[in-house]
Amino acid sequence: MSRIIISTGKYVQGNGELKNISNYVENLGDSFFIIASENGIKRTRDAIEESFKGKDSLLAFEAFNGECSKNEIDRLCKKLKENKNNVVIGIGGGKIFDTAKAVAYYAKVPVVIVPTIAATDAPCSALSVIYTDEGVFSEYLALPKNPDLVLVDSSIVAKAPVRLLVSGMGDALATYFEARACVRSGAVTMSGGKATKAAFALSKLCYDTLLEDGLKAKMAVINKVPTKAVENIIEANTYLSGVGFESSGLAAAHAIHNGFTALEECHGLYHGEKVAFGALVQLVLENSPMEEIEEVIDFCLQVGLPITLNDLGIKKVNNEDIMKVAEISCAENDTMHNMPFEVTKEDVYSAILAADELGKQYK
Known part of the structure; x- marks a missing residue:
């Protein structure tokens, strides 16, 4: 390939x-x-x-x-x-x-x-x-x-509402983790081939840029001014994430986002806000090291991205709804199947609830 x-x-x-x-x-x-x-x-x-x-x-x-x-x-x-x-x-x-x-x-x-x-x-x-x-x-x-x-x-x-920039950071946050999963599984990306080292490097740079400049950029855009941090985050949200997702691949985070679009409570959220929580769920699915999970949660808390179901607008957790989200995220043609191991709807259901509980511990 x-x-x-x-x-x-x-x-x-x-x-x-x-x-x-x-x-x-x-x-x-x-x-x-x-x-x-x-x-x-x-x-x-x-x-x-x-x-x-x-x-x-x-x-x-x-x-x-x-x-x-x-x-x-x-x-x-x-x-x-x-x-x-x-x-x-x-x-x-x-x-x-x-x-x-x-x-x-x-x-x-x-x-x-x-x-x-x-x-x-x-x-x-x-x-x-x-x-x-x-x-x-x-x-x-x-x-x-x-x-x-x-x-x-x-x-x-820089003059647009700050929530839009933060949503872009949520979309970009998943880029590296989904790219990493696709590289491990050898998945075919949206470019029609397998990931290049260049695309994967841009995905990692995207994540590193968010951690370094995300909060600084948010503070600047609250005041509607373009600083160097804002420039870096615009590039990360737009170009680094764009090349990263298209040429390195999507995996669980975006599939889980697609599942949450089925819940009425989530309709007021932006794309990147749902994707950010999907990234946290993906890390739970992978049983990633706690240090990595904490790093992602800390970043989300800093800039204001969701880390619990309550943050997504789900005030009362209905287990049937969560299973519906899990089932949709595992649809035959969705990107969940780019993960480097088999994922069932029961796995996703468990990971969503576990991610929610983790998020609560940091609130």
């Missing part, structure tokens, strides 16, 4: 970089279809238009309807074709990224992703998650390549 690593064509990050966007995209085309929320257009339009001032380029701004659905993708593809645009730029959060990537794929044009938050590792990935117009999961769209450019203006990300 081949070893494969995939990544965005170019990754750019820095304070005020949005004003330089024209310099980074001029080699991709000359007519840009820009997808963002109405508020996102208001917040970024002036900087983008100033960047392109004096250049022979066309800009078409189009408001996103709010859902990455087939109908919305079709609508935007039609608009792009009418405008004769030859590059797609997606500005905002996860659903806009996925929509922009899908539109570019169907239109056969380059795509640029401009995150305004650092809440997940989705910007760099070659994947779009498609929903119905009502927001119900429909399908995964596996793309033939990663975005051509990901551009992150850290001054914009």
